[in-house]
Amino acid sequence: MTARSVAWPLLVALLGLWVALFLAAPILIVFKISLAETRLARPPYTPLLVESADGWSFAGTLANYVTLMTDAIYARALARSVWLAGMSTALALVLALPMAYAVARASSTLRRALLAAILLPFWTSFLIRVYAWIAILKDEGLLNAALLGLGLIGAPLAILNTDAAVVIGIVYAYLPFMILPLYVTFARIAPSMAEAAADLGATPTRTFWTVTLPMAAPGVVAGSLLVFIPAVGEAVIPDLLGGAETLMIGKSLWTEFFQSRDWPLASAIAVLLLALLVGPTAWLEGRDARRREAGSA
Amino acid sequence: MTRGLSWFSVGALSLGLAFLHGPILLVIGYSFNAGKLVTVWSGFSVRWYAEAFANAQLMEAIGVSLRVAVLSATLATIVGTLAALVLVRYARFPGRGAVVGLVYAPLVLPEVITALALLLLYVEFGWERGVLTVALSHAVLASAWVAVLVQSRLVAFDRSLEEAAIDLGATPAQALRQVILPIIAPTLVAGWLLAFTLSIDDLVIASFASGPGSTTLPMRIYGQARLGVTPEINAVSTLMIAAVAVGIVAVGLLTKRDALRGLQGGGSK
Numbered sequence: 001m002t003a004r005s006v007a008w009p010l011l012v013a014l015l016g017l018w019v020a021l022f023l024a025a026p027i028l029i030v031f032k033i034s035l036a037e038t039r040l041a042r043p044p045y046t047p048l049l050v051e052s053a054d055g056w057s058f059a060g061t062l063a064n065y066v067t068l069m070t071d072a073i074y075a076r077a078l079a080r081s082v083w084l085a086g087m088s089t090a091l092a093l094v095l096a097l098p099m100a101y102a103v104a105r106a107s108s109t110l111r112r113a114l115l116a117a118i119l120l121p122f123w124t125s126f127l128i129r130v131y132a133w134i135a136i137l138k139d140e141g142l143l144n145a146a147l148l149g150l151g152l153i154g155a156p157l158a159i160l161n162t163d164a165a166v167v168i169g170i171v172y173a174y175l176p177f178m179i180l181p182l183y184v185t186f187a188r189i190a191p192s193m194a195e196a197a198a199d200l201g202a203t204p205t206r207t208f209w210t211v212t213l214p215m216a217a218p219g220v221v222a223g224s225l226l227v228f229i230p231a232v233g234e235a236v237i238p239d240l241l242g243g244a245e246t247l248m249i250g251k252s253l254w255t256e257f258f259q260s261r262d263w264p265l266a267s268a269i270a271v272l273l274l275a276l277l278v279g280p281t282a283w284l285e286g287r288d289a290r291r292r293e294a295g296s297a
Numbered sequence: 298m299t300r301g302l303s304w305f306s307v308g309a310l311s312l313g314l315a316f317l318h319g320p321i322l323l324v325i326g327y328s329f330n331a332g333k334l335v336t337v338w339s340g341f342s343v344r345w346y347a348e349a350f351a352n353a354q355l356m357e358a359i360g361v362s363l364r365v366a367v368l369s370a371t372l373a374t375i376v377g378t379l380a381a382l383v384l385v386r387y388a389r390f391p392g393r394g395a396v397v398g399l400v401y402a403p404l405v406l407p408e409v410i411t412a413l414a415l416l417l418l419y420v421e422f423g424w425e426r427g428v429l430t431v432a433l434s435h436a437v438l439a440s441a442w443v444a445v446l447v448q449s450r451l452v453a454f455d456r457s458l459e460e461a462a463i464d465l466g467a468t469p470a471q472a473l474r475q476v477i478l479p480i481i482a483p484t485l486v487a488g489w490l491l492a493f494t495l496s497i498d499d500l501v502i503a504s505f506a507s508g509p510g511s512t513t514l515p516m517r518i519y520g521q522a523r524l525g526v527t528p529e530i531n532a533v534s535t536l537m538i539a540a541v542a543v544g545i546v547a548v549g550l551l552t553k554r555d556a557l558r559g560l561q562g563g564g565s566k
Contacts, residue, residue, distance in 0.1 A: 007470045008383075012390050015383045015400075018376055022437050023399040026414035029421055043420045099313040102306030114310065116549070121317045123545045125498045127515050128534040131522045132320035135327070142323065175317065204303075226405070233407020236500060240522060250409045257413065257505070267417065270410045281405045285398055 027274070034267035035060035045264050064268035077247035078272070084163060084238075084248065085231035088170035089224050092178040095171065096223065100182035101208070104189075115183070122176040130169050130240050137165050137241070161243035169237040174230065178223040185219030186212070222287060225280045233273055249273060325538065328531035345532040355533060358517040362497055364428055365513060369435035370492035374485055376436060377443025377492070382473075384444070385451040403438045404445070411438060412505035419506065426508030434506040435499060439492035446491065446552075450484040451477075487548040494544050497537065 036045040036059075050059045068074045103114045121129065136142045137160040144156040159165050189212060197207040213220075235250035242248070249269060257266040302310075328346070332339030349355055380400050384393075403411045415434045419426060458480070462472040478485075500515040507513065514537070521530055 007473070008387050011379060011383050012387055015376075015379050016392070016396065018379075019396050019399045022415070022418070022433070023402065024395075026411075026418040029417045030410075030414045033417055095313060095316070098306065098309035102302055102310050105306065106302060114314075117314055118317065120542070120545065121321055123494060123541055124321055124538050125515065125534065125541065127498070127500050127518060127522070128324060128537065129320060131518070131526070131530070131534070132324045134522070135323065135526045136320060172316070172320070175313075229405055230407050233409050235407075235409050236519070240519075250407055253409050253413065263417070266413060270413050273407060273410060277406065281402070282398070284405055285401055288401065 030267045030270050030274075033264050034064055034271045035062070036264045036267075037061060037063065038262045038264050043263070044261055064265050065272075067265060068268055068272060073247065074249070074252060074269070077249045077252045078276075080163075080247045081232045081234075081249040084166055085170065085228050085234070088167045088174070088231050089178075089228045091167065092171045092175050092227050093220065093224060096175060096178035096182055097213075100179045100219075101186050101212070103179075103183050104186035118176055118179055126173060127236065129173060130237055133165065133169055133172065133241055134160060137168070160241065161246075163242065163246055165241040166238050166246055166248070169241040170227075170231045170234060173237065174227040177226040177230075181219045181222040181226065182216065183219075185216040189215050218287075222284060225284050229277050229280055229284075232277065321538065324531050325535045328528065328535040330528055330531075333528060345528040346536075349529050349532045349536075352529065355514070355517060355529075358512050358514040361428060361511055362514040365432045365435060365503070365511075366493045366496040368428070368432035369439060369496045370489045372432065372436035373439035373443050373492035374489045376440040377488055378447050378481075378485060380440065380444040381447035381451055382477075385448055400444055401441050404441045408438075408499075408501040412502040415502070416505040426506060427511045430508070431503050431506045431511055431513065432496075434502045435496040436492070438499070438502060439495045442491055442495060443488035446488045447481060447484055450481050454480065483551045487551040490544045490548045490551075494541050497541065 032048055033045050036048060038044060039046055046059060048058065048060050049056050099118070103111055103118070106114060134141075138144075139156045139158060139160070141160065143159065144153075147153045148156065159168075193211055193215070194204075194207050197211045198204070202210065233250040233253075234248060235254040238246045238248040238251045239254070242251075250273070253266050253269040253273070256262045256269065327338075329341050329343065330338055331342035331344065384397060384400075412434065415430075415437060416426075419430050424430060454477070459472050459476050462476045463469065467475065498515065499513075500519050503513045503516055504519075507516065514533070518530055518533065521527060
């Protein structure tokens, strides 16, 4: 082991410093500012400790959390985010399952090409991929033109600026996150399992539902969380594809920060989101860490 | 497995890939459209590229994005490699669990949270917002990705090479510099390109961390996209897609060569 050397404690200390400064401190500051009040100054929030004649006093307030709990608009935005993210996750799962299964069952050359094809759009600008849907979904857009041309509809469908457009956007943007973990678990399941089921008389469909899919459950959970967690906090997709009334909590945070310039309220929204997501995030990270470290001698 | 795919699988893959690639191909296709309407084809033209290049604001944003990306990719590669080395090779130190959790947190958390938290840090410190704060924020995000990449390379790495070096009298620092770093060098280049790509692409974190004069390309595109689709954005988008595609192909080649070399025994000069 190289751990004997004096260089290692130095490296650990450097990493610790980076983590404390740029990962731990920012989150603590979000907590802190969520307890402040907004004001017209630089910075635009009140200090938490106030110095007066009789020393320092604590000036924190839970007012922002009270606002979040009592103003129905935030409860609605949160419920809407969870609902739209959940719908998108379910839809992405339905789309990804057959794709991931097919990739896992393909020959190794084809498999590599398919994985590259699935990943390439993921590395194309997120913004551009969302933006591309505006031209497709708008009233005089390509989808309506195609449907009208085929005679399937008589009048253009209003899709852009609705919740449906937001769901389409989220599914599209995050689909690779669903396909990859599913593919990994499918690829790990020995084909002999399915063969055994077939030998015992199961049809391929029955084998998939009763043998393969249950064994792929960890991939299903991981993929679903990888889509659901960022989707709940999504701000850009509801802004570009959703309508004025599409409330999502990430967009509320964005609006409070940039338009209302209410930083303490934006921080309180971030804390609320963090509280909601800390469980699933910890689960995902624990799983990834175990996998990353598995195999290290 | 060399068994052929069922018609169902072929159908699912074709539809899925069409869904994933179709919208991007439309953006690229319509960037060469002669007309101003973005949904009606009226002949091939590169006039929107000319207009994009003549747009001073767009060009300035591209300049900002490139500077931010180079800075953040370099910092992210250093920090991500450091994190991976420490986490793989230094198994036990106090607070390890917290460090692991925090280093990788930006991978999963919604970007708005990371973005807001870092911005508030800069304000607390009284740091002027600009190119440097955007680059730093991007480095925080990208270092997590670099760490994933380097960590998986180090785990697959044949540790006996390093032990041999030490047995032959190398100090651990020499072993690190002369054995480990040369072998993982292609992964580091791949990590740098990955971080560069993430930075060039990012809108949310940049929006929070930027100040006057540090508007990045995605921020500029976003500002225009909110007003509607224009062929000029299609042209710039196509250029971005092309740039990122080149980067990704390079990453693919580097990590593949790296993997091959690993199979052959890890020697590298």
